[in-house]
Amino acid sequence: MIDSTTPISGRQVPIGGAAMVAVAGLPITVFAGQPKPASAPARQRTNQGEAQMNTITTNDGIRIFYKDWGTGPTVVFSHGWPLNADAWDPQMLFLGQNGYRVIAHDRRGHGRSSQPWNGNNMDTYADDLGTLLDQLDLKNITLVGHSTGGGEVVRYIGRHGTKRISKAVLIGAVPPLMLKTETNPDGLQLSAFDEIRAGVTADRSQFFKDLTIPFYGYNKPDAKISQGVRDAFWLQGMQVSIIGAYDCIKAFSETDFTEDLKKVDVPTLILHGDADQIVPIQASALLSAKLIKNSSLRVYPGAPHGMCTTLPDKVNADLLGFLKKADQAAA
Secondary structure (H helix, E strand, C coil), rough: CCCCCCCCCCCCCCCEEEEECEEEEEEECCCCCCCCCCCCCCCCCCCCCCCCCCEEEECCCCCCEEEECCCCCCCECCCCCCHHHHHHHHHHHHHHHCCCCEECCCCCCCCCCCCCCCCHHHHHHHHHHHHHHHCCCCCCCEEEEEEEHHHHHHHHCCCCHHCCEEEEECCCHHHHHHHEEEEHHHHHCHHHHHHHHHHHHHHHHHHHHHHHHHHHCCCCCCCCHHHHHHHHHHHHHCCHHHHHHHHHHHHHHHHHHHHHHHHHCHHHHHEEEECCCCCCHHCCHHHHHHHCCCCCEEEEEECCHHHHCCCCCHHHHHHHHHEEEEEEEEC
16 A cells, blocks of 8 residues: 555656765665584563663674664564664654653664674674564564564565564665666666765765765755765764675675565564665665565655655654554454
8 A cells, every 4th residue: 555645656756776966976776613502591671771782693603783773563674785783773762652661772783883894785684683683582572673684574574484573664674676677677787886886985084974865865856965874874874884884785786585475474564765765666666565465565755765764753753653553453
């Protein structure tokens, strides 16, 4: 179901395989032999004024940082590239104040988590998420993923099922596939992602500063630009390891989530802006909504990729409404 006050058409959605605009030289469509130690046992919650950061340890010894706030039904967030759990602060504060337990982790290589050379791929990201859910023994939860995090959520379900999951939310998410192929003609050329890799390796500090313009739709004539938002994005981006940032580009752009989407068997809300310059809606949300059986698609007219930050009130209201409606239907 498409819930939008503005119908979608090629004229209203100026994006697709050829939709790129130069921003400081950047394409606008960017955005995503020793024995292994045993997993740590489920732990007691210590999120009320803890003196140390919350972390779990994966089977390959990687420490994953996470925030764990509030009480009530649990919502777990997966962030986009090149950000970290802090990107979810508007949603975590809102839902925490409305009776939910909210958890968000920094993906391996990002933020406050370990920065390994290996494992920067979607299968491992999904398994890391699974380790977090298992070690915290979370049940009947809602998974929420933005951009690359949406791919992480879908791949987790594809690999681990929905025994711990009751609902899912995909926001500006990369599935089913960002790369243009013979069977995915609306995707983006590989050269677009090669340019991202070149920007990250040559001068990632300047690259991340420039990326904020299309990410938040700040190149639109009526845009209200926030330097604070741009600074926060740059700060989070600079916390990513260079190998983590580089490898994740391949992960979010070349991973095909088609079969994972077919395995999603829980109520799923899909939110996407029709002016998303990072993840074009035709090759993502419109296709995902067809592949997920029990899904509802809501298109935000004129909204950018970073709408969780630029339109927090609308996103928060839709999240809360979906959570309550799904819970009532299950009761």
